[in-house]
Amino acid sequence: MTDAPPTLPSVTTPSAVLERTFGYSAFRGQQADIIDRVVSGGDALVLMPTGGGKSLCYQIPALVREGTGVVVSPLIALMQDQVDALGAVGVRAAFLNSTQDGQQRRDVEQAFLSGELDLLYLAPERLRVESTAALLDRGRISLFAIDEAHCVSQWGHDFRPDYLGLSMLHERWPDVPRIALTATATPATHREIAQRLDLGSAEHFVSSFDRPNIQYRIEPKTEPKQQLLKLLTTEHRGDAGIVYCLSRKSVEQTAQFLVDNGIPALPYHAGLDSGTRARHQSRFLREDGIVMVATIAFGMGIDKPDVRFVAHLDLPKSVEGYYQETGRAGRDGLPSTAWLAYGLQDVVQQRRMIQESDGDEAHRRRLQQHLDAMLALCETVECRRVQLLAYFGQASEPCGNCDTCLTPAESWDGTIPAQKLLSTVVRLWRERHQRFGAGHLIDILLGKRTPRVIEQNHVELKTFGIGTELSEQEWRDAVRQLLAQGLLAVASDGYGTLVLTEASASVLDGSRQVRLRRDPVKQTTRAMRTTGVDLPSDAQGLFERLRAWRADTARAQGVPAYVVFGDSTLRGIAVTRPSSLEELGTISGVGAKKLEVYGDAVLEVVGQSAVTAA
Template sequence: MPAPLEVLHRVFGYAGFRGDQGAIIDRVVGGGDAVVLMPTGGGKSLCYQIPALVRQGTGVVISPLIALMQDQVDALAALGVRAAFLNSTQNPDERRLVEQELLAGELDLLYLAPERLKLESARELFDRAPIALFAIDEAHCVSQWGHDFRPDYLGLSVLHERWPTVPRIALTATATAATRHEIVERLELQGAQQFVSSFDRPNIQYRIEPKNQPLAQLLQLIRTEHPGDAGIVYCLSRASVEKTADALVAEGIPALPYHAGLDAGVRARNQARFLREDGIVMVATIAFGMGIDKPDVRFVAHLDLPKSVEGYYQETGRAGRDGLPSTAWLAYGLQDVVQQRRMIQESEGDAAYKRRASQHLDAMLALCETVECRRVQLLNYFGQASEPCGNCDTCLAPPEAWDGTVPAQKLLSTIVRLQRERNQRFGAGHLIDILLGRDTERIRQQRHDELRTYGIGGELGEQEWRGVVRQLLAQGLLAVNTDGYGTLVITEASASVLDGSRTVSLRREPERVAKQKKRSAGAELPEAAQPLFERLRAWRADVARAQGVPAYIVFGDATLRGIALTEPASLAELGTVSGVGEKKLEAYGAAVLALVAGDEPPAPAPAVASAPASAPTPAAPDDDYPPLTDDDAPPLDF
């Protein structure tokens, strides 16, 4: 067998393993099972790809989305790896050819969806084939409490039952201790060695700011920090996705929508454009993103509050997979809290489900409202201790904690008086109008100007009062009523605030963090290296277009940066740049050296992979689980 380190250098062009990669690979190469928790961009795929190239037989990879398998196979083919997939986008002759290659031992890696393993014909095929290992990607999908649950993952215990001697490796980028336990139990991996890497993504700058004209805030983020960059914008509802995508396009930003309500062909085309073109912004619900292997996503923005820290971490982790500076940005407001609370209350889940959903939301709110380092809070959720990072908004512009006991008492007292004296309940907007002493038609009709709390809140402005309401909701000192109208009620904990036995510490939003510098891939290069970097990017785009593959399959931004910095003058020197393996050196070496020398490169090399001209048709129901649906919550006003 070849040595794993030799395969890493020859095929992938990397000098050494990172973190736990070496130990994980040794475990699987030796025939042992492994459970791997490693952040997105941490190099999980190498942990099964290299053992598949070292061990005898084919590595079988269970992957959740067949629409991405073509690009995964193309990326491996560009490295000289013999890879294929089996799914319902293929006709019978294409599937038969792949099966023959598998049985003949002519494949290094084979991708398929978990649903295909339900078919007895597929199980009989693997009975006859030389299998090197089974890799279960996105293993958190097995967790029924998780954010990406896929029922067919529960059937993957068949791997251990039917092929007990074949090593298995389960991988995920996010899992709490409870989810990790569920992965082990449901996949029968009790004997597996567990590898838990650091969850820290130091290249990502986490920023959360009050929602105030979110579209304008998003536009500022894109125009000032990420002009021309690829990014993902997450919205809670389908209507918000459509509205935001249209607004960005109207502002001259190439944006595409993606949600489960779109025609399957439209979704496939939009996903293909996002993967294969530079600078596309995808506006999506959480139905988009799992399995996306695009390394140069420079920002992930949330226009609505995520439902859990796990979901937030998974979604923001799609930025900066190449390790280059990237941004995770969230606009968060009072309406988000009210809406999420109401959605939990109105859901069809049982009491245990609602309790767990509320716990997830509480943890997300704690992350939003912390006055400490965001990264410390985020990593602590996954059980990892850390020091303040110096690269999040609370580190760059520390917020101030202030005593909000008196404003909290004024607000809670208003709610109590309305309920007890008049049997009335209202939402945040009307309560704030009362506290500010406004003369509105509703106040006059309801004679709320006669309340003792009318006009006693003039020390704060409307946005500050909305922050008070939001934070009291986050702290459990306020609740959303179950009437479905978003009205507010006190909780048991409110009594201690009203009687003065409990103080309320609130977060005062700092002045907006100073204008951020551009965070694109080439922005931090020395000025002398930037022209070469841009020439390399333009050449890469031409090659990718000619071959019908995403640009990152030719070379990632990190590799182009390495070339621009070192300016190699020979193939030997180029071969020392991280990400340049034997196959890519052979295919692209002459062109790259010509660009470095300032000459015109030769015409794009012939295709190194047989990618289709357009994205594959989404799978039929018997082969792939449909994309996760999103909640059709009402769109939030911009």
């Protein structure tokens, strides 16, 4: 026999909403200041990392202020899950988008006009429809929240033209406070967001971009699928994760490879029909241990908190994109991995894609700047986290939890090898008016008498065979780094051939030293701890029983498992073993609504576990 849910004070203040509705005892970081700013009617621009608690910064003000909070989100496919998650804690939320029929939209509109909604989600393109604006005119709006605000910036990585029209919010409803939020913004992106959204009078809140629970690792690409499989089987077996690939073909092949090797994986890319994409996304969100293999078409706004790893099989185009994508790991604060396989061909391919991209020279120059920053992160011999945070204007100390901290790379004088390589490029062009890619240049330096070398009579070149001090892989590493440093370039002939740059001359005449990175021989990196991390042995069994109960409950309700409870909350229950609803209500993440709906069932699982243990 369980006791009744504890009586909590009426919800009138942000802290009361936090405790009663969301089940947390204290705000984190700048949350309290941001919420106070919006509750008092002021505008706010919030830069906060994924998993930092951005959603509460507009959800709580919407519950405290009179009226309905209107959330502008680009994520139509995820609005249902967001509404379900809010409904699970007793918040009255709904959305208006193209997935609804006429009657469903009319029902939501009536609920809004009747003051029966706390939050209403809209896509930015819907606000451009006059009928939607007219509907909002007839109701009472407590605030506007502009989620994924970096989409307004052409300097950022997820530009959405529909976001450019959102300055109309201030023009049409000047007395309604606005809060714009993003997880990724350099100082340039930050300035553009403020300018384009007319947030000149907004208070700016910039949190630390650090995600200390994520271990950043970048390793040389040799056999990427096998490298990925090793990561999953040795460190993340049974974990949910995301694998990013550059092309649709690579997505399909990688997903099938993982399935063939016993890993439950699903593909996701724009070439799949919308029904298949929706089913795969739903399975990823609702089932434990699914690996989603995707292009960057997948992931923005994914709220799944227990993604234990994000892997990249191809080089991201920008640090902002990389940070946003890796930030989908470990939203629950538990240890997670950001892993990238990176090689020479990635650099050549990205350089060529920039040359062939649409847009003017300024656009290509922006893309090049993004890529240069990403290459600098890959090639650094310093702490990855220090380099990553510096990109966003944040100073930090070495973290001790990235690959370059755990197994430091060496820096060596590569001036002479660089001169040999650049000299080979010069001689081929001046003497024979020829250009070749990295593979053929390396064959010449190693003195390989391949059919192509013999056919072109390149054994007669003075640089033939002068590079045997390095292995083929070491030469490939050297070429990659010379490209990254701008001492070599990819020709615009579309074939990936290599040419000199203006900076090459200073290397050839000896006035510039070239420092290169030598990757250490990787020992088996300490395995990332999975969902049971730090759990006492006697709590592990209860944690697994709670996960099984959660999976059954979520399946019956047709919602993602995390909507019921997150892993961190289940861990708290497993460790404390509450025997009453009052005790259960003190655990982080257990609010009044969830205590009412799930409390008895959770206590039953805890009780059964105690009987089994006895």
